[in-house]
Amino acid sequence: MEPIKSLMKGLIGQQELQRRTEKIRKMLIENPKIRSFMDQNPQIDQEKWTRHLPELYQFVEEWQHCAHCPGLEQCPNMMKGFRPELINDHGDPALTFKACPLLRxxxxxxxxxxxxxxxxxxxxxxxxxxxxxxxxxxxxxxxxxxxxxxxxxxxxxxxxxxxxxxxxxxxxxxxxxxxxxxxxxxxxxxxxxxxxxxxxxxxxxxxxxxxxxxxxxxxxxxxxxxxxxxxxxxxxxxxxxxxxxxxxxxxxxxxxxxxxxxxxxxxxxxxxxxxxxxxxxxxxxxxxxxxxxxxxxxxxxxxxxxxxxx
Known part of the structure; x- marks a missing residue:
């Protein structure tokens, strides 16, 4: 019986992970900047969007930092003074970074x-x-x-x-x-x-x-x-x-x-x-x-x- 219980727990855990992943994906793609990029790149399929959720999450988080900018010295972005930009990298969504006005x-x-x-x-x-x-x-x-x-x-x-x-x-x-x-x-x-x-x-x-x-x-x-x-x-x-x-x-x-x-x-x-x-x-x-x-x-x-x- 124990192996069956373990299997059931694994399935429930996997379902919960999928549910959370889908929730995050939906939240991210509703972001206006991501939505605009998706409309400009309809050839990128859903599977690739899901695969790159971490990059999308970083994109949204760092733009939120920029919207409430604390100044160049206190910039919380991974690369201080840089803003993320979405690009189409041979059919995959990817991030590039550009200097913000304060850094320039x-x-x-x-x-x-x-x-x-x-x-x-x-x-x-x-x-x-x-x-x-x-x-x-x-x-x-x-x-x-x-x-x-x-x-x-x-x-x-x-x-x-x-x-x-x-x-x-x-x-x-x-x-x-x-x-x-x-x-x-x-x-x-x-x-x-x-x-x-x-x-x-x-x-x-x-x-x-x-x-x-x-x-x-x-x-x-x-x-x-x-x-x-x-x-x-x-x-x-x-x-x-x-x-x-x-x-x-x-x-x-x-x-x-x-x-x-x-x-x-x-x-x-x-x-x-x-x-x-x-x-x-x-x-x-x-x-x-x-x-x-x-x-x-x-x-x-x-x-x-x-x-x-x-």
Missing amino acids: EDQNRRRQSRLIRSYYVPKEILSATFKTIDKNEVGRQEALKAAGDFVRDYLKDPETAKGLYLCGEFGVGKTYLMGAIMNSLAQKRHVASLIIYVPDFFREIKGAIQDNTVDSKLDVLKKTPVLILDDIGAETMTPWVRDEVLGSVLQYRMMEHLPTLYTSNFNYDELENHFSYSQKSGIENVKAKRVMERIRHFTKLIQMDGKNRR
Whole structure:
């Protein structure tokens, strides 16, 4: 008798399993997303749908997670930041996975941060955007328009885009506006850019003579697609810095049609006076004019005013 009882229990257990399986199958195929996929793939028979119930269950469960998204960091899906999609895999329903909008946004942000580099510039500058700039402040409109025009012109044709020379008093937002340009270029076309605080970088270059890294450091400035020289004119000028460092960088970028942007407390004439004098060599107007020609001819001078925000 015992074998018969065992057999009966087995049959009852199997029937219960079939009943539950059918209930789950019915519940899953009533899901709107699965129903739509079934209508588009009528050649997939019921037996194959039943065979792939675990994948269908995962599909429905993870889309429920997405419908009540807790954020990228707390994503409960099997592959964090990915949504399941149904595909027809040679007559079988199968899952593939695509990045959700939050993951794509995070990836774009990380990609942009890798494109935007800086030397000795505050980190908050690298997060600046055109949206976060006060557009109503008097004295900024011309600079904002010029910055937007540069981004537009560069995206249209990088080789003909003319650089910017923003001059103005301390703290009016010149560097912050440059940060917005960098982020806009990175976001719209993944353009790499570099901003350096000139006085500190030139001090580093002088120190690099000892370890023979001057050329490798200058190559970074020469070859970056968009270079921003922040606070030029605030450095201690020497003939070597002017002619061999700055002059060689600007000459290379001029020949390669790579735009250079500047911020300064000086206008063109004041910067030329700054370049012309050094304690060791006295007044060298011709050499100063040579460097300035590479700045004047390839930039648009914009006076930026406003209140000091420092």
